[in-house]
Amino acid sequence: MFVIKTVPPSSTQTFADDMPATHRKHQIEIDAMQVDEDEYGAGPSKRTIVTPGEIITSSKEYMRGHGTYVEEVNVVSSVTGTIERVNKLISVKPVRSKYTPEVGDLVIGRIVEVGPQRWRVDANGRQDAVLMLSSVNLPGGVQRRKIESDALKMREFLAEGDLLVAEVQAFFGDGAMSLHTRSLKYGKLRNGQLLTVPPQLIRRLKSHFHHIPPPCGPSGVDIILGLNGFIWVSSGTSQEKREGGEGFDSEGVYSDKNDDITPEGRQAISSVANLIKVLADQGIPLTDTLIEEASNWMNQNQLPIGPLVKNDEQRLLAEVVGVDVTE
Amino acid sequence: MVREIDPPTIQKDFLLAALAEGKRLDGRIPLEQRKVEYIFGEELGTVECRLGKTAVLAQVSASIVKPRDDRPYEGFLLINSEIGPMASSVYESGRSSDSEILITRLLEKSIRRTEAIDREALCILAGEKVWQLRLTLHFLSDSGNLLDCASMASMAALRHFRKPEVEVIGDEVIIHSPEERAPVPLAIHHTPLCLTFAYFENLPPILDPTHLETTLCSGTLTVTMNAQREICVLSKAGGTPLAAEEIMGVVTVGVERVREMVKGIEEALDTDKEGRVVEVR
Amino acid sequence: MSSSRLEILNDGGLRHDARRPYELRSTSFELSTHPSAEGSSTVTQGLTTVQVSIFGPREPRQRSNASHDRAILSVEVGVVPWAQGAGGKRVRGDKRLQEIGASIRQTFEPVIMTHLYPRSEIAIDVQVLSADGGILPTSINAVTLALISAGISLLDYVTSISIGLHLTQPLLDLSQPEESDLPNMVVASLPTSGKITLAQMETRLHVDRFEEMLNLGVEACKVLKNEMELVVKDKTRKIVDRMEIKSGAAMIVDE
Numbered sequence: 001m002f003v004i005k006t007v008p009p010s011s012t013q014t015f016a017d018d019m020p021a022t023h024r025k026h027q028i029e030i031d032a033m034q035v036d037e038d039e040y041g042a043g044p045s046k047r048t049i050v051t052p053g054e055i056i057t058s059s060k061e062y063m064r065g066h067g068t069y070v071e072e073v074n075v076v077s078s079v080t081g082t083i084e085r086v087n088k089l090i091s092v093k094p095v096r097s098k099y100t101p102e103v104g105d106l107v108i109g110r111i112v113e114v115g116p117q118r119w120r121v122d123a124n125g126r127q128d129a130v131l132m133l134s135s136v137n138l139p140g141g142v143q144r145r146k147i148e149s150d151a152l153k154m155r156e157f158l159a160e161g162d163l164l165v166a167e168v169q170a171f172f173g174d175g176a177m178s179l180h181t182r183s184l185k186y187g188k189l190r191n192g193q194l195l196t197v198p199p200q201l202i203r204r205l206k207s208h209f210h211h212i213p214p215p216c217g218p219s220g221v222d223i224i225l226g227l228n229g230f231i232w233v234s235s236g237t238s239q240e241k242r243e244g245g246e247g248f249d250s251e252g253v254y255s256d257k258n259d260d261i262t263p264e265g266r267q268a269i270s271s272v273a274n275l276i277k278v279l280a281d282q283g284i285p286l287t288d289t290l291i292e293e294a295s296n297w298m299n300q301n302q303l304p305i306g307p308l309v310k311n312d313e314q315r316l317l318a319e320v321v322g323v324d325v326t327e
Numbered sequence: 328m329v330r331e332i333d334p335p336t337i338q339k340d341f342l343l344a345a346l347a348e349g350k351r352l353d354g355r356i357p358l359e360q361r362k363v364e365y366i367f368g369e370e371l372g373t374v375e376c377r378l379g380k381t382a383v384l385a386q387v388s389a390s391i392v393k394p395r396d397d398r399p400y401e402g403f404l405l406i407n408s409e410i411g412p413m414a415s416s417v418y419e420s421g422r423s424s425d426s427e428i429l430i431t432r433l434l435e436k437s438i439r440r441t442e443a444i445d446r447e448a449l450c451i452l453a454g455e456k457v458w459q460l461r462l463t464l465h466f467l468s469d470s471g472n473l474l475d476c477a478s479m480a481s482m483a484a485l486r487h488f489r490k491p492e493v494e495v496i497g498d499e500v501i502i503h504s505p506e507e508r509a510p511v512p513l514a515i516h517h518t519p520l521c522l523t524f525a526y527f528e529n530l531p532p533i534l535d536p537t538h539l540e541t542t543l544c545s546g547t548l549t550v551t552m553n554a555q556r557e558i559c560v561l562s563k564a565g566g567t568p569l570a571a572e573e574i575m576g577v578v579t580v581g582v583e584r585v586r587e588m589v590k591g592i593e594e595a596l597d598t599d600k601e602g603r604v605v606e607v608r
Numbered sequence: 609m610s611s612s613r614l615e616i617l618n619d620g621g622l623r624h625d626a627r628r629p630y631e632l633r634s635t636s637f638e639l640s641t642h643p644s645a646e647g648s649s650t651v652t653q654g655l656t657t658v659q660v661s662i663f664g665p666r667e668p669r670q671r672s673n674a675s676h677d678r679a680i681l682s683v684e685v686g687v688v689p690w691a692q693g694a695g696g697k698r699v700r701g702d703k704r705l706q707e708i709g710a711s712i713r714q715t716f717e718p719v720i721m722t723h724l725y726p727r728s729e730i731a732i733d734v735q736v737l738s739a740d741g742g743i744l745p746t747s748i749n750a751v752t753l754a755l756i757s758a759g760i761s762l763l764d765y766v767t768s769i770s771i772g773l774h775l776t777q778p779l780l781d782l783s784q785p786e787e788s789d790l791p792n793m794v795v796a797s798l799p800t801s802g803k804i805t806l807a808q809m810e811t812r813l814h815v816d817r818f819e820e821m822l823n824l825g826v827e828a829c830k831v832l833k834n835e836m837e838l839v840v841k842d843k844t845r846k847i848v849d850r851m852e853i854k855s856g857a858a859m860i861v862d863e
Binding site: 047049051052053067069076078079080081082094095096097098122126127128174175176196200201282283284285321322323 | 640644646647664665666667676721725726727728756757758759760761762763764765798799800837840841844845846847848850851853
């Protein structure tokens with residue numbers, strides 16, 4: 001009917017990154033894609049990427065999962081991401097999205113409101129999470145019964161703005177998550193700093209509490225990787241002071257006072273935090289081992305205190321992660 | 328804007344089921360407009376337009392002002408259209424909601440930007456004196472489709488209005504009072520009128536939605552047209568996606584409908600004129 | 609209306625900026641340009657640049673607005689003071705921006721699968737960094753990309769373009785001088801189905817010309833979508849590759 005001409009890419013288009021040559025190829029791949037048994041099981045680097053509105057399969061044999069919808073006889077993607085297939089269930093995993101909680105997830109949150117018998121917690125989810133008074137441990141031991149006066153003193157335990165680490169206990173009917181801190185591992189956070197990274201970068205691990213031992217700081221550095229993308233980096237606690245240990249202070253759980261942290265301890269915290277920022281900026285999934293390796297690398301290389309300079313950043317990424325970012 | 332309580336589900340289901348059979352709750356067929364009624368006020372340029380239970384009062388007044396320096400030959404047309412709580416409890420005075428802005432902006436575009444009024448004809452003395460027309464809209468009652476009603480009221484009022492005759496002798500401007508000389512009508516290029524259609528998922532569009540229909544519909548489309556088969560404004564701000572043919576279908580309906588509406592205004596104006604003494608002597 | 613000295617189409621059939629009638633301005637799409645928003649994009653079409661940030665789905669700022677079965681959208685549109693240059697005329701009042709905001713909200717409400725995010729709010733912040741015609745279409749394109757980068761479920765892309773008419777010749781993607789001189793309209797469509805979600809026209813035009821422009825707009829939207837898709841896939845490929853990095857002895861429980 002008519003011709004629409006876009007400007008030739010070579011001269012004027014300034015796409016975010018270098019684009020054409022490699023990318024036209026993917027287009028062809030997708031065009032040729034058929035729902036084949038092997039197609040979705042292909043190796044990681046060959047994962048098929050789809051964007052909203054793209055038809056994944058026109059077969060009625062498949063069930064639609066998350067990230068897809070059905071239009072007429074087609075399963076169509078509604079997000080940008082990779083196709084995942086489990087038997088007959090087709091879903092699309094978005095590359096970036098808001099944190100989707102699951103029961104048992106470890107999250108870090110911030111109190112936004114103290115309400116009747118409950119706290120509202122911003123845990124980076126779609127809605128505020130709820131922490132019921134009945135789901136927390138109060139000073140005085142696990143077995144302690146809650147009495148009315150506890151409800152009046154709620155703000156003394158956790159006030160607006162306090163950070164805490166908790167576990168997702170259940171969901172309410174409307175999809176909001178209910179948290180609990182009924183373990184001595186959980187509770188109010190202090191002695192450290194909060195980092196926010198995209199939630200996708202944090203995988204479900206066996207343990208989300210990690211301790212980097214000295215020489216990284218006089219007492220080491222503790223890291224809590226919240227699945228909601230919040231990371232807590234704090235001054236390390238020694239073995240006997242941890243929960244269950246001899247020196248564990250169960251009365252101090254709701255304390256607002258930071259312990260005395262030596263300048264070396266503070267430096268260690270911020271250098272670990274810097275490392276995590278560097279890795280997260282590059283979109284590299286964070287695991288306890290990776291952070292520890294990176295921290296060891298820092299110590300071995302005797303890098304100066306303070307944020308990494310660009311050159312060191314590139315070396316870190318190349319030597320520890322194996323990613324070349326020198327372009 | 329105060330959020331309204333959603334209509335009950337059964338009412339919604341009933342309305343949709345009826346529409347699927349091509350029926351509407353007030354007995355109209357899908358592309359039928361509610362009954363239009365014009366009530367002319369005592370003064371020239373005052374018209375109340377009723378569209379079913381929706382009512383808008385339009386008033387036109389004129390004053391003499393100095394023109395803008397860059398447009399010495401052009402008069403002004405100002406439109407005041409604030410929707411107050413009188414129309415419906417959802418409107419607050421002083422704060423305008425999204426729907427309100429869309430209504431006032433569309434009116435502005437339909438009447439002012441389409442050059443319905445010959446603004447150069449409002450010039451009395453170039454660079455010195457021009458007429459400034461002020462069209463004030465009072466939204467009396469909102470029972471859906473305020474916009475169409477307001478556009479009919481505005482155009483009827485502008486065509487009903489007469490400005491005093493002026494005489495220019497050299498630099499002297501003499502304004503004749505209506506008793507002295509018959510006031511003159513405005514120079515109007517064309518009569519653009521708004522038509523609003525509402526869409527429901529998988530159903531043909533309906534014309535002139537009521538309040539309930541507007542609340543439940545999945546999108547509206549407003550087209551402003553004149554009797555010369557010209558589209559002056561078309562606004563489909565989101566809502567259900569439509570194929571190009573569907574939009575064209577609506578436009579074709581609009582062409583016919585606008586002609587009838589203009590005729591309606593003219594007939595009403597004629598009837599009013601017969602019972603009114605405009606000419607002196 | 610105003611500067612009638614401008615030659616819309618010269619004898620060679622070229623427009624004032626040496627484009628052919630159906631040629632779009634140089635366009636760039638960038639994703640994730642805002643450091644802390646869930647999703648963001650910067651879209652440049654010619655000299656018009658718009659940055660969009662998406663926050664959410666999150667707890668609604670005004671809890672009374674929340675809807676129990678779907679997400680609500682809130683749209684803010686701002687124009688930076690220098691967007692139209694020192695000598696440029698100012699954006700006419702707040703109403704125009706509010707209208708653009710309302711149009712964007714209503715355009716995306718049926719396209720975002722809001723029922724997946726009940727009781728939450730998706731905040732869309734649109735900042736016009738420089739304006740040279742086509743604020744609304746560029747904003748819509750940028751919002752689409754930002755929503756995609758935020759991982760929010762959409763039925764399809766929404767792409768948008770302005771179309772003008774010079775005598776009988778339709779022109780695509782108007783610049784500011786063309787926009788103020790020509791009858792023009794804005795079309796936004798879902799490229800896959802070719803359906804129109806937004807159509808706005810503010811100037812007089814004969815019915816017969818209208819259809820041609822509408823169809824042309826839909827066609828141009830498809831072209832824009834293809835360009836966007838290339839950028840999105842390229843960016844996504846990079847993220848996916850990074851996500852594949854497995855570090856040493858990490859114990860990965862899921863997958």
